[in-house]
Amino acid sequence: MSNTNTFFKTSLQMRMSFIFLLLLTIIVLVTLYFVQRATYQHSSIQLFSHMQTSVSVVRDNIEGRASALDNGMTTLAKDFSIKQLIATANDDRQSLKSAMFNYQNRLGADIFWVLADDFSPLVSTSDPLERSNEIVPSFTTPELHWFSFNHRYYLLRATPVRFVENSTQVNAWVVMGIDVEKLFTQNLVELTNMQMTLLSLKSNTLLGATPDTPFVNSLVLPDIEVSSGLHRISLSSTNTIYTTVEFGVWEHSPVYIVASTGEDDAYLSSESLIGQLFIILLSAATLGLLGATLLSREITKPLHQLIKAAHRMRAGEFVETFPSANTLEVESLSSAFDEMQQGIRDREEQIHHLAYYDELTNIPNRIQFSNHIRDILKQQPECQLTVLMLDVDRFKDINDTLGHDLGDELLIAIARRLSSYATESSFCARLGGDEYAVVSHQGAHDSPEEAAEQLIKLFEQPFKIENVVLDVDCSVGIALYPQHAQSLQGLMQCADIAMYSCKDQHNAFAVYTDALNKHSVVRLSLMSELKGALAEGQLELHYQPKLTIHSHKVETLECLIRWFHPEHGFVPPDDFIPLAEQTGSIRHVTQWALRTACQQVKKWQEQDMHFTVAVNISAIDLVDLSLPDSIASLLMEFDLLPSALTMEVTESAVMSDPQNALRALNLLRNMGITLSIDDFGTGYSSMAQLKKMPVDELKIDKAFVLDLATNQDDRVMVKTLVSLAQNLGLTTVAEGVEDLATLEFLTEIGCTKAQGYYMTKALRSDELVTWYQNFTRNGLTS
Amino acid sequence: MIRFTLSLLLVMVSTVSHSSDIDIVVTDNQNTPLSNVVVFLLPKNAPVETTNGMAIMDQVNTQFYPHILAVQRNTQVSFPNSDSIQHHVYSFSAAKVFELELYKGLRANPLLFDKLGVVEMGCNVHDWMLGYIYVVDTPYFTKTDQSGLASLQVPNGEYILRVWHPRISDAPESFQLPVSVDEVMQVTMKVPSDLLPDVNAYENSGDEFGEYE
Numbered sequence: 001m002s003n004t005n006t007f008f009k010t011s012l013q014m015r016m017s018f019i020f021l022l023l024l025t026i027i028v029l030v031t032l033y034f035v036q037r038a039t040y041q042h043s044s045i046q047l048f049s050h051m052q053t054s055v056s057v058v059r060d061n062i063e064g065r066a067s068a069l070d071n072g073m074t075t076l077a078k079d080f081s082i083k084q085l086i087a088t089a090n091d092d093r094q095s096l097k098s099a100m101f102n103y104q105n106r107l108g109a110d111i112f113w114v115l116a117d118d119f120s121p122l123v124s125t126s127d128p129l130e131r132s133n134e135i136v137p138s139f140t141t142p143e144l145h146w147f148s149f150n151h152r153y154y155l156l157r158a159t160p161v162r163f164v165e166n167s168t169q170v171n172a173w174v175v176m177g178i179d180v181e182k183l184f185t186q187n188l189v190e191l192t193n194m195q196m197t198l199l200s201l202k203s204n205t206l207l208g209a210t211p212d213t214p215f216v217n218s219l220v221l222p223d224i225e226v227s228s229g230l231h232r233i234s235l236s237s238t239n240t241i242y243t244t245v246e247f248g249v250w251e252h253s254p255v256y257i258v259a260s261t262g263e264d265d266a267y268l269s270s271e272s273l274i275g276q277l278f279i280i281l282l283s284a285a286t287l288g289l290l291g292a293t294l295l296s297r298e299i300t301k302p303l304h305q306l307i308k309a310a311h312r313m314r315a316g317e318f319v320e321t322f323p324s325a326n327t328l329e330v331e332s333l334s335s336a337f338d339e340m341q342q343g344i345r346d347r348e349e350q351i352h353h354l355a356y357y358d359e360l361t362n363i364p365n366r367i368q369f370s371n372h373i374r375d376i377l378k379q380q381p382e383c384q385l386t387v388l389m390l391d392v393d394r395f396k397d398i399n400d401t402l403g404h405d406l407g408d409e410l411l412i413a414i415a416r417r418l419s420s421y422a423t424e425s426s427f428c429a430r431l432g433g434d435e436y437a438v439v440s441h442q443g444a445h446d447s448p449e450e451a452a453e454q455l456i457k458l459f460e461q462p463f464k465i466e467n468v469v470l471d472v473d474c475s476v477g478i479a480l481y482p483q484h485a486q487s488l489q490g491l492m493q494c495a496d497i498a499m500y501s502c503k504d505q506h507n508a509f510a511v512y513t514d515a516l517n518k519h520s521v522v523r524l525s526l527m528s529e530l531k532g533a534l535a536e537g538q539l540e541l542h543y544q545p546k547l548t549i550h551s552h553k554v555e556t557l558e559c560l561i562r563w564f565h566p567e568h569g570f571v572p573p574d575d576f577i578p579l580a581e582q583t584g585s586i587r588h589v590t591q592w593a594l595r596t597a598c599q600q601v602k603k604w605q606e607q608d609m610h611f612t613v614a615v616n617i618s619a620i621d622l623v624d625l626s627l628p629d630s631i632a633s634l635l636m637e638f639d640l641l642p643s644a645l646t647m648e649v650t651e652s653a654v655m656s657d658p659q660n661a662l663r664a665l666n667l668l669r670n671m672g673i674t675l676s677i678d679d680f681g682t683g684y685s686s687m688a689q690l691k692k693m694p695v696d697e698l699k700i701d702k703a704f705v706l707d708l709a710t711n712q713d714d715r716v717m718v719k720t721l722v723s724l725a726q727n728l729g730l731t732t733v734a735e736g737v738e739d740l741a742t743l744e745f746l747t748e749i750g751c752t753k754a755q756g757y758y759m760t761k762a763l764r765s766d767e768l769v770t771w772y773q774n775f776t777r778n779g780l781t782s
Numbered sequence: 783m784i785r786f787t788l789s790l791l792l793v794m795v796s797t798v799s800h801s802s803d804i805d806i807v808v809t810d811n812q813n814t815p816l817s818n819v820v821v822f823l824l825p826k827n828a829p830v831e832t833t834n835g836m837a838i839m840d841q842v843n844t845q846f847y848p849h850i851l852a853v854q855r856n857t858q859v860s861f862p863n864s865d866s867i868q869h870h871v872y873s874f875s876a877a878k879v880f881e882l883e884l885y886k887g888l889r890a891n892p893l894l895f896d897k898l899g900v901v902e903m904g905c906n907v908h909d910w911m912l913g914y915i916y917v918v919d920t921p922y923f924t925k926t927d928q929s930g931l932a933s934l935q936v937p938n939g940e941y942i943l944r945v946w947h948p949r950i951s952d953a954p955e956s957f958q959l960p961v962s963v964d965e966v967m968q969v970t971m972k973v974p975s976d977l978l979p980d981v982n983a984y985e986n987s988g989d990e991f992g993e994y995e
Contacts, residue, residue: 080872080906087874163874164904166912168948168978171874 012303013296020292021285028281036274047266048230051243051259054192058257059247061191062183065108066144066157072107073159073174083163086114086172089122097123100174107176111154115173122172126150129175136173144248146180146198146207146255153180153198153207155248180208194259201226202253214240214260226256232263239263302330306337313341358430360408361415369429369437373488376439377481384442385481386451389495390418391503393473395434402468409465410472417458437495448478452509475502476509484512526565526576530585534592539563541596542762543613545772546733546753547780549746554775556646558614558755559597560762561589581618590621594634597645600765602638609772614646614676619653623660628667642672648699650678658689669694676733681721691728697752698725702736705756709741719749726750804961805968806932808945810977815930819947820852820916821971822923823961826940830920832856836892839903839913841869846903846913850947852923853895853915860892870906877901877917900946916946938964949977 076082082103085096096114100123104112113124119136121128127150129135139145139158147156154177161172180198188196189210197209204221214235215221225231226244233240242260249255305323312319319341322334356368364372376383392398392414399407411434418436422428426440440451455476463470477499479485484494494512502510510516533539540562545554563571580586597613604611621627635642647668654661654677665675676697677690681704700721704714718734725732734746737756746754759780760771808819824830837859840847844865853859863869863886872881877899884907895901895917905911922941926932941961944954952975961969 078909080870083874087879164902164912165909167902167904169902 011300013293013300016296016299017289017292020288024285024288028278028285031281032274032278035277039274043266044230047241047261048243051194051230051261052245054194054196054259055243055245055247055257057192058188058196058259059245061188062144062155065178065183066155069107069109069155069157069176069178070159072103072109073157073176076103076107077159077161077174078165083161083171086122086161087163089114089116093123101125104176108178108182109176110179110182111149111177113173113175115175117169117171117173119173132173136175139175144255146200146248146250147177148205148207148250149177154178155180155183184208184210186211192259194261197258197260198247198255199224199258200250200253200255202251205250207250207255214238214262215258224256224258241266299327299330302327302334306330306333309337313337313344318345358415361412361430363415363419364427364429366429366431366437369427369431369439370488370492372427372429373439373491377488383481385491386440386442386448387479387481387491387495388438388440388448388452388455389431389477389479389492389499390436390438390455391475391477391499392434393475393503398470398472402470406465406468410463410470413463413465414459414472421455421458437492442480448480448511449509452476452478452511456508473508475499475507477502478509478511480512526568526571527579527583527585529565530576530580531588533563533565534588538565539589539592540764541593541600542764543600543611543768544755544762545759545768545775546614546755547743547759548753549743549751552779554759554772555610556612556614556753557768558616558648558762559593559600560616561593562762577618581620584620586618586620587624590615590617590627591630594631594645598634598638598640601640601644603765604769605640605644607769609769612644612646612674614648614674616648616650616678617653619650619656619661622649622653622664623657625660625664625667627664628671631668631673632671643674646674646676646697648676648678649695651680651682654693655689662692662694665694681717695730697731697733699733699735699755700751702756705734705736705742706738708734708745709739715745718746718751722746722749722751801935801937802963803933803935803966804963805966806926806934806943806945807930807968807970808926808932808973809930809970810973811975813972815926816947816950816973816977817926817928817930818850819926819930819932819945819950820850820918820923821926821932821934821943821945822852822918822920823934823936823941823943823963824918824920825922826942826960828937828939833921834858836860837915838862839915840864841871841905841911844869844905844908844911846911849912850914850916850925852925852946853917854921854923855898855917855919856894856896857917858892858894859915860888862888868907869911871903871911872906873901873903875899875901875903878915900948902948914948936963943969943971945971945973949980951975951978 082096082099085092085099089096100112100114104110104125111125113129113132113136114122115129115132115136116122119133121132135147136158137160139147139156140160145156147154156175156177158173158175160170161174162169163171184196184198188194189212195210195213195215197213197215198207199205199209199215199221200207201221201224206215206221209215215224217235220233220235223233224242224244226246228243230241230243233242239262240260241263242258244256244258246254247257302323309319309322319337322337324331324334356364356371358365373385373387376385392410395407395410398410411430414436415428415430418428418438422438422440426438428436428438430436438451438455442448456474459472459474463472477495477497479491479494479498481491485491497516498510498512501516502508541559542562543557543559546556546558547553548555561573561577563573563576565571577586577589580589593615597615601611601613617627631645634640635645649661649665654665669675674697675693675695676699677693677695678699679701680698681701698721700718704717704721708714708718722732731752733753733755734742734751735755737743737746737754737758739758742756743754743758763771804823806821808816808821810816833854833856835854835857837851837853837857839851839859839861840863841861842864844867847864851859861871861882866886868884868886870882870884873879877897878893878895878901880893895915898917898919901915901917903911903913903915922934922936924932924934939962941963943959943961946954950973952973957971957974959969959971961967
């Protein structure tokens with residue numbers, strides 16, 4: 001989780017409040033919408049119903065007027081005196097007219113006509129009717145008839161007059177009308193709370209209307225919808241809601257009554273309802289928000305406590321109590337935290353054990369041992385410590401012969417004994433493999449030697465493992481703090497060096513000395529420097545002549561490698577050659593030696609000195625089958641005959657892998673290179689092998705030669721070896737010839753060549769030339 | 783009825799020589815015989831004898847009795863009131879405008895009907911009362927019986943046959959038939975137009991007229 005992300009993250013409390021608010025807003029809006037819609041629909045329905053009722057009331061009212069007029073006219077038509085007046089109208093119109101005026105007043109009518117049976121006018125209030133024969137009978141039907149006359153509109157009724165009531169014959173017609181203005185009065189508005197407008201949509205004519213009707217402007221009339229239901233129309237900046245109902249006929253087309261009301265009046269109540277609802281919901285939202293805040297606080301409080309606890313856990317503290325809350329989730333989260341802490345603790349212990357204890361023996365391992373010493377050094381720098389490093393001798397052999405399982409059992413048994421040995425003042429550990437270490441405060445034992453002896457004593461009793469009784473020896477190296485080293489690393493190194501030194505010396509224990517250290521340090525560092533040393537020319541070849549005894553000539557030389565280290569000075573070959581063999585870098589050394597030797601031989605040849613140079617080949621070189629090829633290419637490069645080179649191979653090198661060694665030797669031999677067995681007599685050469693080997697020369701080890709002048713046994717040995725070689729057809733070289741007596745003895749027994757300080761030590765090439773020139777001139781007398 | 787027959791006989795006796803019976807059937811345009819229809823023959827050439835006869839239009843059970851009365855011109859018609867209540871009989875018809883104000887019994891004097899045509903009568907007290915006096919200019923008139931048949935005995939000669947009934951909308955002149963009478967004969971007269979609706983069923987009830995069918 002990066003900081004930029006957390007920057008945009010809000011707290012749970014805020015988020016919950018936000019979600020609550022959002023939900024409430026949605027609820028409020030949805031509720032508002034539905035309530036608004038429902039109330040609108042409801043009030044629309046109510047309004048519509050009200051309008052229909054109003055129209056019905058108006059219809060009732062007007063039809064009542066029409067019906068009253070009808071009734072009056074029927075009475076009129078049956079009035080005998082009116083009948084008489086009509087029958088005699090042709091003679092006396094004025095009487096009829098006056099009687100009719102009387103009736104008009106009685107019936108509340110505004111206009112009348114009396115027509116004869118042929119619709120010819122008899123008397124009327126004003127002008128006669130046109131097309132009276134067509135229109136008058138229709139005015140008798142029950143529906144409402146509207147009529148325009150002299151630019152005014154009337155509700156008309158007609159009734160036939162029969163002189164004899166039951167006659168089939170109509171004798172006259174009476175038509176009466178009520179002015180529309182008298183019908184559509186303020187009274188209707190008060191009755192219905194609606195504006196009523198009567199209009200004909202066919203000719204867009206306003207027939208009549210209650211006062212203040214919004215439809216006075218006849219321009220809007222075409223926009224009026226006649227379909228059932230509520231309609232809205234915008235009239236002079238206010239919205240008018242209206243409904244239209246068919247309301248009688250005028251000139252054969254339907255007339256409509258429009259019941260209307262202002263939209264504000266119609267919906268005022270619903271709007272105020274919405275306003276109240278809005279206030280209610282707003283306060284509900286406020287309460288909800290408050291609730292969300294409280295609720296989220298309830299949740300976040302233990303969360304914050306848990307966060308704090310987690311931080312403490314991260315810092316490595318053990319948190320005793322976790323926040324408890326009345327919510328199950330927080331409760332279980334708390335217990336999960338607790339379990340997690342316990343789990344982490346358990347695993348830590350497990351890891352700690354894995355990290356600091358040896359898996360096999362269950363005693364502390366190297367890391368804990370180091371930590372232990374480091375802690376002591378830190379806490380008590382003034383103390384004195386004895387570090388004993390222990391290594392089981394020939395453990396590899398035990399492992400190889402008895403198997404790893406038994407080997408492991410042995411290691412466990414050793415660990416057990418060491419543990420029993422280790423007291424409060426000492427601490428034991430297995431460092432790895434068959435290495436153990438014990439550290440104890442000095443003074444716990446009288447001396448480090450005594451401590452070592454006590455340790456070795458642990459191994460006196462043989463180990464009995466799975467019915468096998470094992471006599472185990474060990475090597476103990478001892479290092480002391482602060483005498484030998486001041487650091488842990490130094491102590492361990494010192495102990496290690498001491499331990500290895502006692503292995504070399506076949507002692508049971510060794511106490512560290514600086515001499516051991518130097519040696520080993522050089523040894524360790526040399527290997528890393530060897531390759532660089534080759535390139536930098538720190539190594540040189542020195543040549544030691546081999547004197548051919550019977551001819552008293554020097555024809556062959558052995559080249560010996562010399563390393564002049566810029567820091568350590570001369571490094572003896574015994575110090576670095578075995579190491580080079582172990583690390584495999586001997587190949588580079590051999591290659592370098594071969595090349596340098598060839599170069600030198602060539603140089604001498606050019607100076608008219610013809611030597612055969614012997615180069616030592618290691619066991620690794622021997623089994624490396626590329627050696628013959630590289631030698632061949634070197635010979636080619638320097639234009640040398642194979643006889644210019646002799647390869648000296650130690651007996652043990654051949655014996656380590658006889659098959660491959662023989663193959664390589666045969667290849668070299670076939671090339672014409674002389675082969676020599678070095679250090680003959682020290683190894684375990686089998687005569688059968690020797691017989692098979694394609695060698696030309698045996699070099700008798702200097703161990704037999706050095707004391708040859710005095711030691712009778714050596715004389716016998718050397719003599720036997722020489723005669724053996726002679727019998728096998730091999731030449732012999734004796735190394736380590738240091739005096740004339742030895743040389744004489746060798747001459748006596750027929751040894752082929754002699755090499756040693758008596759002639760000269762190994763010399764640099766230029767020194768050798770000087771020596772050789774002196775030798776050819778003066779012989780060995782110098 | 784007796785008086786009515788007597789008056790007929792008087793007419794017939796006065797024109798006794800060479801007369802023939804004529805049967806006239808009046809049907810509507812659906813060929814249904816019509817009853818109670820006034821049937822009269824107007825002589826074409828011979829002058830019509832005038833009369834000073836009498837006829838009675840009674841009021842029984844608040845109805846005119848008979849419903850239709852055919853009379854020759856100049857007949858005196860009396861309006862006795864057989865009911866125990868008062869009637870106010872009147873007519874505004876052009877043929878005879880009269881008014882017999884509230885009366886009972888025989889107090890009213892007979893009225894002279896000297897104009898041809900229909901006299902439609904009503905009672906100002908009882909709106910349902912409706913009666914007709916049809917004044918013809920001939921002594922040869924009668925009404926069809928229930929089977930729609932009218933029989934007349936008339937002197938041989940040329941006549942114009944006309945019929946009248948309040949339900950027949952056609953004017954009698956518009957569908958008159960010339961009839962030449964010299965022996966017993968039968969004539970069927972069909973009304974061209976549909977009958978007017980029988981509003982009051984005056985002819986469907988009462989003893990005298992009975993059913994048409």
